[in-house]
Amino acid sequence: MELTGRLAECSALGQVVAAVRTGESRVLVLSGEAGVGKSALLDYLVGQADGCRVTRTSGVQSEMELAFAGLHQLCAPVLDLLDRLPAPQREALQTVFGISAGPPPDMFLIGLGVLSLLAEAAEHQPLVCLVDDQQWLDRCSAQILSFVARRLDAESVALVFATREIGQVLTGLPEYPIGGLRDADARALLDAVLTSPIDAQVRDQLVAEAHGNPLALLELPRGLQLAGGFGVPGAVGIEESFVRRVNGMPDETRRLLVLAAAEPSGNDALVRRAAGLLGLRPEAAVAASDAGLAEFATRIRFRHPLVRSAAYCSASPAERREVHQALAAVTDGEADPDRRAWHRAQGAAGPDEEIADELERSAGRAQARSGFAATAAFLLRSAALTIDPVKRAGRALAAAQAELQTGAFDSAADLLTMAEEEQLSELQRARADLVHAQLAFLTNRGNDAPQLMLKAAKRLETVDVALARTTYLDALSAAIFAGRLAKPGGDVIEVARAAAAAPRPAVVRSADLLLDGNALHYRDGYAAGAETLHKALAGVGDGMTVEDELQLLWMATTSALRLWDADRWEQLSRRHVRLVRETGVLSNVALALTSLAYVSVFAGDLSAAATLTDEARAANEVTGGNLAPYGQLALAAFRGDRDETLALVAATEQDGTRRGEGIGLAFADWASAVLANGLGRYQDAAEAAERAFQDPRDELSMMLVPGELVEAAVRIGAIDTAHRACQVLGGMADATGTDWALGVYARSRAMISAGDTAERLYRDALAHLEKTRLKVELARAQLLYGEWLRRERRRTDAREHLRTAHASFEAMGLAGFAERAWRELQAAGGTARKRAVPTQSELTAQEGQIARMARDGLSNPEIATRLFISARTVQYHLRKVFSKLDITSRSQLDQVL
Template structure:
């Protein structure tokens, strides 16, 4: 629910909670508090506190993640999304006892980790007896924005409803006062209730409504006893709601005992309420009004008292201590730095940013201030918070930074947005900085070069910039087989460095971790070694899933899908691309999401889904075009060209694919042009315009002398056969068929189809049938429907009838259902599948319940047979 302050969000949530409790639902509540936004997982802990006893029912990795996030153990939190999965699992367990309503008030003030977890959970509640209601105040940027959740916008009351409410709550107002309240409230329910209690004759109409309401609350505060005002001020500044904490801190401020009796006047004035254990303001504006009304000295004393009372809680204590400081204090700055480290270990990166920034502000040593600003910027960079990165770097650059700090500044500033946005010449400048950093800090140099290499991959910085990155990489003192070095070379110069990268990829040891495997997969993908890339990614995914590293998992899945799309392994590519897109959205990675969408467009082309191709391609293009993201735009054109080729629209295919080879076109890409050449030549030949590629034939032949890229080498062999005169074609087709294509059955089937067509045109019909049959069977097995239909049509023309293709699981199941069915066929339980896919076991069960009738089976034991491709 969205709306302005006072529009009735809290009232609606309270009504929903009351109704749910009446119907025997279990109600779990949390509320964002401005001062709590720096404490990682504070909101989530408040929500789950009543059911934390259920944590023991979770699998160990999830149990450990939750306990670490809530500070119950000293272990580092593995990843925020493992905590999210644990939260989903815990709610699922609790919901077996009674349905659950989750109520989230003032979600705009939730700490970022809690908000991210709750958004993740909300997207996965469809199969659970759990409902989440969250209230957001207008004017705030939150994790929920664009989250895809249903929204209810609450408007102001119309005139008749406003009059009815006012007359019920404040009957007997003089006509001029009643008219003034109606005018100033302007349909805001809270204003209609609260403004009559204040001085409505004061000239406040020029103030914003929230300010007028705060004045009304502040005026109510001024009539309270001094002791009550002190207790209420402490409660307003406390980031917790425990009554005992508030009374203890108020006692410290006053120097004499304060009790719950001191709160009674504030309760009577409808400022706060308490159940004897917790104290709660009736509206968040009351808290801010009291905060603004207090003097700076009063606030400092209250924060200092809270810090004294919270000696047992290091994180909360240091924030209150910092809020009580009027001047720099190195001891407090150091404590805040330690709090930032703890927040980072617990997965609270946003809290770490805030702690580092405040620590820098309290630093008396300029060198320490600069270092803390840079560390804060690095954490903000990790979160993708551009404004925070710029603000912190700008502050740091005003100081006297060391050479290494300046290098780090360059890396953070110029490597933002995965190398997509910003100045194209940044690749060159990063290479220069990396050269200076190489001897002193090789790891930093490789980070700088990775940022430069990403720019070379996503955009087109020019030959000189690419050469400077490769040269700088050669001067970094690391092992030649270092995966970080290989991905820099492959992304920067996939043609010139292709042979070196491929030879080193084959020399890699077998005991690498997920990070190294993912980098090797990136490098293999960039140079066209898609079979190697698919293997590296498949191995890395196991560890990434276990660690709950969803951002990296989304990237690995995207490139696994892209590699398997080129291998035409649709059983892997289709579910990988679907999951990659969903996770990229969950983890706010638009570049990855666009790449996954472009990959899905390619897969739709291979399947013959013409509508899907153009819809998915348009989505990817809409993001990639403003940023001139060459890699995504070339993938979009590849998908469109492949779709046109499969549909027999050969002129369109030439026009679409030709753009990938034009250096002046934003779809031009050095690597992608190596992968689509056979398709372009086939489209040109079938359109009757082979001359359209004659110049490119010479160009790509020269490129092939510099790289062993398998798709380019095969594409050129196929192109030569297609372009050859009839007297020379046969040996070229046969040589192409005899070439080792390893894990590339689809390109071989394409050649068999082309050779069979050529043989039939030469009136060698009997010879053509064997090749056409083999092509048909390969296309049916791979699920490439348009090419299978073409092979059938050619066989019919040769006088042979083919049986109709039988739809298989890929035709009947959604990508996610296919993935779940494959895992179940491999023997995984519902819980194990849920843990891998970040879904609850109940959701997996619901999917299987729908999968079985689609496949015409009744049990898991039949899945493996049902998933076999129809041939």
């Protein structure tokens, strides 16, 4: 297609096509006002894409509430490739596109499925995907395509958007603003459409008024009486020009254009049936076609989206209702119930309970496909047509909850306000409080959420005991996150008191035991809740639905950690990760992966922990999550990387303080203490551990911090502080009796003891910790025992334990502790080979992630799923890894990483 001017724009589009032909992927956003030529540039790109497969979709303003409509149009030509996708991704797309029934899939699993589908389509032929009028895409489609655009890399896929303005979903993507034509090109285009010569001044006036907008140059001269070439038309905008031309049509043609504009599918047969109901003859289409406004063929096409908008908006409200009623009457309620319901709603003159009920059913279908934006839209319209105030409030509340699922928090808040303007029932008020609380927790995990959840739980006690208890558990979780920054009335101890007084259910479930145990733990002290928590953890998963289990697993894993139950902690963490991967519920994946990463850290498998942390970071990035970098903190601290740890600590403290997430500050203090103990900076370690230890509302002050504090306090002579911390450890060890707790307690007691007592305690610590898989804790016990032996002048015995500790730390990659053990070993008269520091390769961060996962035995599709990229991108980066590391197979990765 030839264009007037646009050399730079055509060059940029040519580069996009050239890149995908070489195996790369490209994303480009063409932005500019209506009529500036974005669609023409997309048409040009199609003409240049020889040898490429092209698929295309367009946003339609009146179709914005139909979930995944635009995405379905884009993917329809390649849906025959669905069978090549991993099962969770394939099933997610089959559900959202209505191919088969299934549970509502996670939005990010849908995005990953679309990414994989496009990559498969480009396997043998480059793929060019065009999205016109992106500003009118349904929100679900827009979110998914934004996700895909940010993950494309080496798939031979081009994704080009055309939009009027860069909205939130496209922010940050490569943009090419499309401005008006230069004056010379504008004059050339105008001359090409004028049917008779005009005065130069008149032509200049037209060019000036058009501001280089090609559509204006094409449309403004139409129908103007130029007085023999010398008259000057009055200034008029493009949209006004189209409105004038539509209104200038015969009345029957104008009404037919209104009807066609109201039906976004462009189905000519459907529109003709509706036209028959309205008494509009087929001949009415001829005038619209002759005037160049629309083509009535197998599919109705308007000359430009502005013509559709002009036709629809120029009609009176009564005319619009009339055409929607006709379209509803001819739309098949079995084959397309949602479109029929939408037309009925647009055609309603006032409240109508029957239509409101139908819209509610459409909302249910949209929710089953994870079309939460469409769910909210249907429910909002349903609420507007509902007479019963209780039903109306309930539908507005449900719409707010659907908007929460999409991350549209401002819209959720507006819908919540709408619901609260009604006379709410007690249950509805409780649910409104719950939405308020969820909104606060999801937006920042901050210190507002516990109080709001507590308020909702108390109100729910009288109307839904089961939901009340679930909400109390959520409130405890939120209070744990708030930690030392909790607001008055919302700290974990006060929440625990309220939860302990909650009504008891008729049948006690694991969830109830988990709530009771945690409430007792925080209200009455560590030992009070231990027995109940052990029972709760033993029953997690028994007879539960996957959804119920997922809701409990984070609290269950943290409870196992607090009980020093290493086996259960690992078991539940692995179960949590497996379930979020299998179900695709990616909103919880970062938390699950972080828990398992900590299991790996304490087991001494830092490479596995790094892989899990990479995956958690990728999940956090693509889901827009705000989880602090807890996994990275632990890794950096145990590795002894001072610069990285301090940078992460500073960022976590700043972000945690801003959002009111006190647990982040506790983790930062704990990581600082671990780092400093490893490096032998005991004063720094004592100060950091003391900060975390002083507030019982901080989760880690109850468990991981006391051991660090004892070790540091003894070294700086703060024996009273060491005794105080050791006493806390003793209470936990007595209550749980696990080898982990008993080992760390014995190790800590040994440090504040002397003579035979100290030696017996060190040996007890080693005996207990050898029964666990916690290699880091065992190596630290070996180090402390060796240091004590050296100070007791038993140099031969000291060398044995210090050499063992040094070798363990070296093998695990705990560089700080390894250096400390090496110094002590030298002081004891021993020697040990220090492992050479591996040379840093030139791997990028993503290449490093992929290389570690490949080393751990994951296949390309598995790596792609976990890093939210395509398998082709994984293969592309692995080739670069092999080249940079000078290896030829995956089996060699373990030797070089």
